[in-house]
Amino acid sequence: MCGLAGFLTANHDAENRAKIITQMTNRLRQRGPDDAGIWLNQDDGIALGHRRLAIIDLSLAGHQPMQSHDCRYVIVYNGEIYNFLELKKELQSKSHAFSGHSDTEVILTLIIEYGLEAALKRMRGMFAFALWDKKEKTLHLARDRIGEKPLYYGLVNGSFVFASELKAIRAYPDFHNPINRTSLALFLQYGYVPTPHSIFKNIYKLTPGSYLSISSSKASIKALPKPKIYWSASQIAADGIANSLCLTDKEAIQQADGLLNSVIKNQMIADVPIGAFLSGGIDSSVVAAIMQANSARPIQTFTIGFNDKNYNEAHYAKAVAQHLKTNHTELYVDAQQAMRIIPQLPMIYDEPFADSSAIPTFLVAQLTKQHVTVSLSGDGGDELFGGYNRYLLGKTLWKKIALLPYPVRLIIRKLLLSISPAHWQQLLKLMKLPNIGDKLHKFAAVLDAKSPELFYQQLISQWHNSHDIVNQTVAMIGLSTTLFQQFEAMDFIEKMMITDTLSYLPDDIMVKVDRATMAVSLESRAPYLDHQLIEWMWQLPLHMKVRNSTTKWLLRQVLAQYVPIDLFDRPKMGFAVPLDAWLRGPLRDWAENLLNKKHLKQQGFLQAEPILEKWQEHLSGKRNWQHPLWTVIMFQAWINQ
Numbered sequence: 001m002c003g004l005a006g007f008l009t010a011n012h013d014a015e016n017r018a019k020i021i022t023q024m025t026n027r028l029r030q031r032g033p034d035d036a037g038i039w040l041n042q043d044d045g046i047a048l049g050h051r052r053l054a055i056i057d058l059s060l061a062g063h064q065p066m067q068s069h070d071c072r073y074v075i076v077y078n079g080e081i082y083n084f085l086e087l088k089k090e091l092q093s094k095s096h097a098f099s100g101h102s103d104t105e106v107i108l109t110l111i112i113e114y115g116l117e118a119a120l121k122r123m124r125g126m127f128a129f130a131l132w133d134k135k136e137k138t139l140h141l142a143r144d145r146i147g148e149k150p151l152y153y154g155l156v157n158g159s160f161v162f163a164s165e166l167k168a169i170r171a172y173p174d175f176h177n178p179i180n181r182t183s184l185a186l187f188l189q190y191g192y193v194p195t196p197h198s199i200f201k202n203i204y205k206l207t208p209g210s211y212l213s214i215s216s217s218k219a220s221i222k223a224l225p226k227p228k229i230y231w232s233a234s235q236i237a238a239d240g241i242a243n244s245l246c247l248t249d250k251e252a253i254q255q256a257d258g259l260l261n262s263v264i265k266n267q268m269i270a271d272v273p274i275g276a277f278l279s280g281g282i283d284s285s286v287v288a289a290i291m292q293a294n295s296a297r298p299i300q301t302f303t304i305g306f307n308d309k310n311y312n313e314a315h316y317a318k319a320v321a322q323h324l325k326t327n328h329t330e331l332y333v334d335a336q337q338a339m340r341i342i343p344q345l346p347m348i349y350d351e352p353f354a355d356s357s358a359i360p361t362f363l364v365a366q367l368t369k370q371h372v373t374v375s376l377s378g379d380g381g382d383e384l385f386g387g388y389n390r391y392l393l394g395k396t397l398w399k400k401i402a403l404l405p406y407p408v409r410l411i412i413r414k415l416l417l418s419i420s421p422a423h424w425q426q427l428l429k430l431m432k433l434p435n436i437g438d439k440l441h442k443f444a445a446v447l448d449a450k451s452p453e454l455f456y457q458q459l460i461s462q463w464h465n466s467h468d469i470v471n472q473t474v475a476m477i478g479l480s481t482t483l484f485q486q487f488e489a490m491d492f493i494e495k496m497m498i499t500d501t502l503s504y505l506p507d508d509i510m511v512k513v514d515r516a517t518m519a520v521s522l523e524s525r526a527p528y529l530d531h532q533l534i535e536w537m538w539q540l541p542l543h544m545k546v547r548n549s550t551t552k553w554l555l556r557q558v559l560a561q562y563v564p565i566d567l568f569d570r571p572k573m574g575f576a577v578p579l580d581a582w583l584r585g586p587l588r589d590w591a592e593n594l595l596n597k598k599h600l601k602q603q604g605f606l607q608a609e610p611i612l613e614k615w616q617e618h619l620s621g622k623r624n625w626q627h628p629l630w631t632v633i634m635f636q637a638w639i640n641q
Helices: 014-026 084-092 103-114 116-122 166-170 181-190 233-242 249-267 282-293 314-324 335-339 342-349 358-369 381-385 389-403 406-418 421-427 436-445 452-459 479-486 492-518 531-537 553-559 579-584 588-594 597-603 608-620 626-640
Strands: 002-008 035-041 046-052 073-081 125-133 138-143 152-156 159-163 203-205 210-215 274-277 300-306 327-333 374-376 523-525
Touching: 002 014, 002 073, 002 125, 002 166, 014 035, 014 046, 014 166, 046 073, 046 125, 073 103, 084 103, 103 116, 103 125, 116 138, 116 210, 152 166, 159 166, 181 492, 181 626, 233 479, 233 492, 233 531, 249 282, 249 531, 249 553, 274 282, 274 358, 282 314, 282 381, 282 553, 300 314, 300 358, 314 327, 327 358, 335 358, 342 358, 342 492, 342 626, 358 492, 381 492, 381 531, 381 553, 389 452, 389 492, 406 436, 421 436, 452 479, 452 492, 479 492, 492 523, 579 588, 579 608, 579 626, 588 608, 588 626, 597 608, 597 626, 608 626
Parallel strands: 274 300, 274 374, 300 327, 374 523
Antiparallel strands: 002 046, 002 159, 035 046, 073 125, 125 138, 138 210, 152 159, 152 203
């Protein structure tokens, strides 16, 4: 895996441009510790920089920036093209010669042969790259279909800048872009900044499955080009449902198993040691099982465990590893070890990011890097196979809520909220349900939703009215609103799945994994995000994914061919930490310092009163506000850094 950076500018002389691109690239050292390079053209104002983590072709033949054989193109590239050997054979049959065996060289040759968009459609993998066309004096940026690899771009004082991470863009000498308050409100709502926004004004994330092109200019650049879509997940979902496959259960299981074997086998290609994250859940267990089935030796698997049994799956992972006979490594960490990671999060994630599972993700990446350079993960399995508990819960709840007249719902909401969670817990103690009071209040919070899209919007939001918390912002259209209306023919669960695929998956899950692994110079690969697998899965009817209140039905059947059912048939746990208790205990002083009322008011971004009200309710145990509070705390930690 690698890091890239660059700019297109009419500013600065040649010597300064070389210093600037080197400075930007050095900010990405952790993404590529093995090699570095820059390329400039003074007349056209283009500069490209690269940091390399060598995975395929460890020789100098894989060095970047790399020029094409016809000398027309120069590329800086981050990612892996899993079908590059197949593409290379195709290109060799058309009389193209190769000097090395890197996938970077294959990309350049593919573009020579077919052009940019046709080349993108042939590539199967995860990638982000910048391509300079010397002939047309045009810069192209491109990103993979799902958004596994990051790519930021935008305007800084009339210059077009881009990089794998914001820290490299912030190294550009003219960078003074202010914080985007709309992006901040979106962050507080979701816990991440959704594409195409970034936390800074005039800086954006390139949309997954798209590319953009910008020509060289002798003057300051005033406007940004619009990205062009070459692959659309929403269109794939719509087309798949419209052209649904008619398969028996046996046929679906066989085809899913065959596809997964093909994808995972391709993703096991590397010139460095390779392993797998193994949580003990269904997604990672399938990946590990198929890797082992395709390996003549025990594969290496890695797990992080916690001493708190409510947050620990390590023993499940160990049982799966023993059955598969993998070379398994586990590390149990205590709360203090986990919390020591927290001050590093703003630097690692480089943009406000509030998914607390980033903590164990970084720890397992750190452990894995001690043994291998590449690790396969189970990320994307929930979105693809219908695995989140909220899919079943959301559909069931909305069906019941929608039966009630809206005024009746408001009355029930008022009654539920009139009794504190603690009192509800006392009143319903005979039911012996954990956190029943908190759950009733959460249920009450969604009763005023007037449509399924607004219901799901509230279900996935940390702050339901985040624009009221951020100064100088207005209400925004929710992520789910447009999508739900676009896909009227879809089942409610399918609407939730495509919404998550387009935002939560690339902007939370993949950001979490990319930054955590890159912080320790480890490459992570996600087989479930193979676009051919995604296209096939959307052609399957929903009952192949969710059946009789069972999530991930099809994936469970595949796993049962490799692992006994009793090793994985249990409720979904997730990759969480006891954040609520930490905020009341060992993290309290640190958090209170970040939530200082005077500082909040001096900064001028956030309304202090509603935040501190939630903080006091959380400390007293009246409510568990860990998630909305964590978004504020992570923003404060980021801005202080």
